[in-house]
Amino acid sequence: MNTLFNRRGINIDITHRCPLECKRCQRFTSFTSKGLKVPGEDISIEDFEKVLNFFNHINFCGQVSDPVHHPKFIQLLEMIYARKNHTTSVHHASAAKPLKWYPKAFEANPRAQWWFGIDGFPKDSHKYRTNQDGEKLFEIMKDSVKYLKNTPIWQFIVFNFNENDIEACRDIANDIGVKFIVINSSRWMGENDPLKPTNKNYSLQRTQGEKEYSLYRTL
Numbered sequence: 001m002n003t004l005f006n007r008r009g010i011n012i013d014i015t016h017r018c019p020l021e022c023k024r025c026q027r028f029t030s031f032t033s034k035g036l037k038v039p040g041e042d043i044s045i046e047d048f049e050k051v052l053n054f055f056n057h058i059n060f061c062g063q064v065s066d067p068v069h070h071p072k073f074i075q076l077l078e079m080i081y082a083r084k085n086h087t088t089s090v091h092h093a094s095a096a097k098p099l100k101w102y103p104k105a106f107e108a109n110p111r112a113q114w115w116f117g118i119d120g121f122p123k124d125s126h127k128y129r130t131n132q133d134g135e136k137l138f139e140i141m142k143d144s145v146k147y148l149k150n151t152p153i154w155q156f157i158v159f160n161f162n163e164n165d166i167e168a169c170r171d172i173a174n175d176i177g178v179k180f181i182v183i184n185s186s187r188w189m190g191e192n193d194p195l196k197p198t199n200k201n202y203s204l205q206r207t208q209g210e211k212e213y214s215l216y217r218t219l
Contacts, residue, residue: 009057016040017069077109093117095137106147120162
């Protein structure tokens, strides 16, 4: 309970880099689809040290980036791990790093909680996450179990192309020993959005003036 009350967390974009063009991501809708350069820079080691002095939980969940593409990401993970009372979550979807890179990242901080964004069967995830190799990311996620103390998470956003695959993917997650979390999104471009699930239970609605949000639920 003391740990809970003393927890000070921050979600941070540590870079501006990502090879994906997810169709409802801020990176794509606000910048790359309009031919604009994505703003931002790589956080320096010195500035990240300052972050660690004030926050004991670091959530790497980029709004315009994938954290693993920070050139010194493994060093950042090591810095967190060196502080006994610090924890971290890593949200990753790009799968663009070479396979040999991942064991080094997992071993740099085995306490890290990794979230892998695979929307549907791995062969279909690229239908939303343009440029993603979903099958490669699935193998990375499966392999990560050997290195991480916290069970990895399969993050599954529901779209019309995968809404009937939830139970099958949950079974696969159970078979490989990872948690399975379904996300119902509200990032729809009207009722006729081609990505929007046909089952209304799998999409959230925004009221006028309400900011977009997602609902996490574990199956």
